[in-house]
Amino acid sequence: MPTRQPADAARAMILPLALAQFICSYAGTAMNVAITPMARDLHTSVFGVQATITLFTLTMAALMIPGSKLTDIWGRKQCLVAGLLLYGIGALLAAVAPRLGVMILGNALLEGVGSALMIPPIYILITVMAPDLPTRAKYFGIVGGAGALGAATGPLIGGVITSFITWRASFLLQVLVIAWIVVLIRRLPATPRPTPAPRFDLTGALLSAAGLLLVVLAVLQSTTYSWTTARTDFAVAGRVLIAEGGLSPVWPTLALGAVLLGVFGLHLRRTERRGREPLLRLRLFGDRAANLGLGTQAVQWLVMQGTFFVTAVYLQNARGYSAILTGLVLTPATVGILASSAAAERFARRRTQRTLIVGGFVATVTGLALLLILVGTGSGVWRTVPGLLLAGLGLGTMLTASVNLVQSAFPDRDQGDISGLSRAVSNLGSSLGTALAGSVIVSAAEPGRHPYAASLGVLTAIGAIGLGLAVLLPRTAKPARTAQPQSAATPR
Template identity: 50%
Template structure:
């Protein structure tokens, strides 16, 4: 069966499969940002602080990042579709538990832990199945574009939809909304998604590697979160995390030489285009989630805005991201992926500068709109090319691993966005107005500059897959 008709559309079978895939990426990205507008509501209802809500958000993103690689490997043993269904079930349980949480501890269990585990189980099969079902390079790039665009839209609309639900009903209803969407995805995927490859229960695993990779990431990000409490604790945790990650990579090489099963093939790190592409992904999601948390917290804590007012401000980001995402296919026909990623970082950094300049110069809420729109436009234009660069760098035999690694890096960027920019902001809340906000957004801009440098060194032509 041809993957595309003469009109350039996918066959009906593939179009139907794309719907639950895109919705899955949408709701997981939505979950990472919608709590940002509930900071005051959750803090008051659960008798906690802004730092407590930031901790819950960051743990959710960190659990996703830490478990995404093992989640990608799990799909080979139990099957892609079965992993997707199991992840949706765990996610739904976590969302409903969060909706009923009487305190911060249960909210962290439901939202941060269970939803994080569910996401790590359901997202890798989405990207693996897309790779397996869309075998032609052009159609695969288009499918990845739609899925990643919905992910960006989910992150951008999280504050708006979450703010509306929180104001009209309750912050708890936002988690019920997530559970309802997940149920819809489960029904659609059961009917419309098929796994072209049988599961392989005998596929070897590497539990030791999974523990080391997860522990290293948790220690490193925990060090960033401890920055405002104790500098030595921060340094110690970050050094420990880096040491554990170095141990992880060394053990992967040793196991490969001995012919033992490994969590990640070191082949994945020999492709310069893929490595730089993942670095750009990390930077993009750090900028998106960092901006979302910082602006949301600033509006609610410093300016006293409620959830819906804060969400409406982010309409500008959503509009910019939607506009560039819808035009992504047209851009891709005219420009190389490297060019699109470079342009995206330039536009996004310019948006951060514009946001800072206008907000510090004016007390009007409208001062946020131009900068947020430009940030959204820049991010929307480069999310898809970065995914294409990474995912298409390897053959089908490594799709399980590269999908997990790619999603892990993206979610690590999201976690770092909440941890780095959020920690700077939270540490400065209550001091001189605007100072903490400025420093936090400058950290986002520096990340954009790092992403720009990485994009500049992307090869102009795809590299052959390493052997």
């Protein structure tokens, strides 16, 4: 029946979209357990492989907003397919890479660009095709749970594959999943390109990409150089720019990135005043609830990635666990995220988005506090279960609610813009979580100090800040619109 066509299309699309989010999240963590064998097989150093992982993160974060804008120019399905194909080619190159250069091209560049093209359409398609807020929450919960599952099981699956087969098989697995996704979406009708096609703001794309790249790079530098004084010389092309003991290069890099983002904002205003199409509409920043929702998203991803990172490093370095055992210990957090994500539709029918976000933060902060207290009183693995499970339940609850709040606050015409901005903010939070946790561990790694407890303490405090942002959400804050399902034949 015609009235069921949009709902049927939405149900048909959710599996490939969830798989796409899963594989992107999986790729971000799976390589961390295979750095040493990869360095050996690629005839490079551990630093070379780590630089490749960092470059993947930088590429994806820097191009998320421009990639999202292309959905308005190429069409949403077309952009998704282009991203999948680029990602698949990149993963195949990485699987057969003989040297580091090919690995950088495949994994860092092609997979990074592919991720930036295919992630925004995931959230746009759910927003415009889900018929109501609870259904949209259900689909966001499935996709969010898939992303969390990919990030959490990346070390476990990657560890198993690396230990029993080879790290190259992990990339071949990604190729197979991408091929499966392409098959699944082949029946989804292509979204016609709008006529006339919007102008692509190249200047804005360059400014936003450069600004975000520098901000993320500054955050990642904190692990190597610390947040205060440089632990080692900072050199570019063999020339020492900041000597050991000087001001950490994190701050000059962060300042330059902030300046470029400020110039980007001025460019957007000037472009709009001239009646041209900007990369982002400034009206996106005029919704208080959505702005606070973006802030809670950043904190949520920071806390989640930071907690996974700290726990994994603690178990492997302090307790001597293998990558496989580490992944198993993290299972309670994964179960918590999946359980609360699966209940997203029911939660959305009974509670406001504000209530869910506040409740999620309360559960997460309580879980982190339990993790600190229980692990500090003994060494049994079971002591990590209550804290990780509770934190996972809280994270899954508020991740879905925050995405739903932000995406649903804007009409269809702004979905390309807000999706890119939302994903860029989430990526920034993820990068900051890992880098901040890592820098605290390094700075506190002195005799008599407790680096892992210090890192968890910092993450708990940041979670409390996120709770403060959630409390500031308007009590009556609801989406500015209830999206009506968009038929497959609707333009864009």
